[in-house]
Amino acid sequence: MTSKDGYSWTKAQGLRAGVPSIGVIEPPSNVKSADTVYDVIVVGAGYCGLTAARDASLAGLKVLLLEARDRIGGRSWSSNIEGYPYEMGGTWVFWGQANVWREIARYGMQDELEISYDFSRGINKYLLSSPQGTQTFTHEEEDALMQSSLAKLVNVDGCLGKTVVPFPHSGVLTPEARKYDHMSVADRLAEIKNDLTPNERLCAESFVLLCSGGTLETTSFYEFLHWWALSGYSYEGCIDYLVKYKFRGGQSSFAINFFKEALASGNLTYAFNSPVATIQHGGNGVQITTRAGQTYKSTKMICAIPLNVLNDVAFDPPLAPGRKAAATTGHVNQCVKVHAEISDRDLRSFTGISYPHNGLIYGFGDGETPAGNTHVVAFGGQHNHFHPEENLEHTKAAFQGFAPMNIERLVFHNWSKDEFAKGAWFFPAPGLLSTHLKDMRARESNIVFACSDWALGWRSFIDGAIEEGTRAAITVRADFAGRAKL
């Protein structure tokens, strides 16, 4: 099936909107009666909504899952082009992420992971490109440079940040954590400007921007420290957790299991292509109306809509002021993630940074396509932001910013222009978490708000989405506790 989401380009076919994915659901709806009053309506079929819908339906609740798109997965989904999965959004997972690994084990997918890197080909180098030219390093030298630059960045306490974020899965921001949350990475870099070598500075800045998709000024220093803590306070940990292990069959091969299990319970009704326009809620339950005018009713609701688009839905009564303010501020991540299939086989082994001048900042060989070509993935963000589909020559030039390459195909999803995301993974500007983390997590009457964007642990990751979906289902089940069938 082909989703309306995503783009691909080849010389022969030009630019095409929509790419094939096993995450597209057919038929798009199994709603039988418009009059049913559901126990719970889950809005959003990303990993959070899928987890919540599955757990609630397995617990015996009558669940309706409403999703704006034609597919599951939200910000994590894979296209399947000529038998090869390109990850359009969320990609890498790691066994240190407890929620994600619990689900991988549940679906027996422990042996379906592969490593993105393959350091066995010709150009087995780290390419550090700046306006001054390109320097080459071994991957061991790359690791040493990255570790030394990031260690200087995070070492606010002589303990590599361990005393600032001692419990990375806690929702409590200590006074010290709040201090660093009000600080941007640009502020922190100003503090250590005399300690960094020019190469360390390039590495630190580009790595932070890879994580935040914002600018140095809009990136909360605390949230970077939080990622660092989650990753075991080391650069090696960052690689293991953030960019190394992915599903051989793509993210949609994982997500589809959640949906199938929920469906098999016999308690799941669903409707895709159903953007929600208004949500009325109060003592009597919840009434939800889609843009097409279809109305659905339930006792409870789980709202799994991302922060940056929450204000696009009309709530009656309106959202609580703190949540509304958080959604108005939004998160800053405008990551540009683009895949290129290239005929240069030796580039399978490269990793590279091209900064601060280039459109794409960080790239590396990510796989080999069935045609034997190299698959390169590259990331940009708010820094030098661009929309790949609007200027393909610029996009291709941004790949050449790492090394000369012969581009056969481009594949991407424009998350900035996606009306149901308006950005990539959550990354906060200074102050957002200190001011609004609690507000984002609070429930309002019969609505539980759940999303990776305000998870406590791996916030902004697939693991955080599953953490939140689990919490939401437990909360709603508790509301129904005492009902005979639960």
Ligand code: FAD
């Ligand atoms: P979403 O996936 O955004 O789900 C929300 C759902 O709500 C969507 O399906 C959306 O269509 C739907 N929706 C929105 N508005 C409405 C409406 N009005 N009516 C009905 N439905 C609506 N995480 C990792 O762990 N590893 C990675 O490598 C990684 N890389 C990433 C790379 C990119 C480019 C992106 C974008 C994300 C990445 N992430 C990664 C983050 C991860 O993808 C997300 O944190 C996670 O998928 C979010 O899940 P969610 O269910 O909370 O939200």
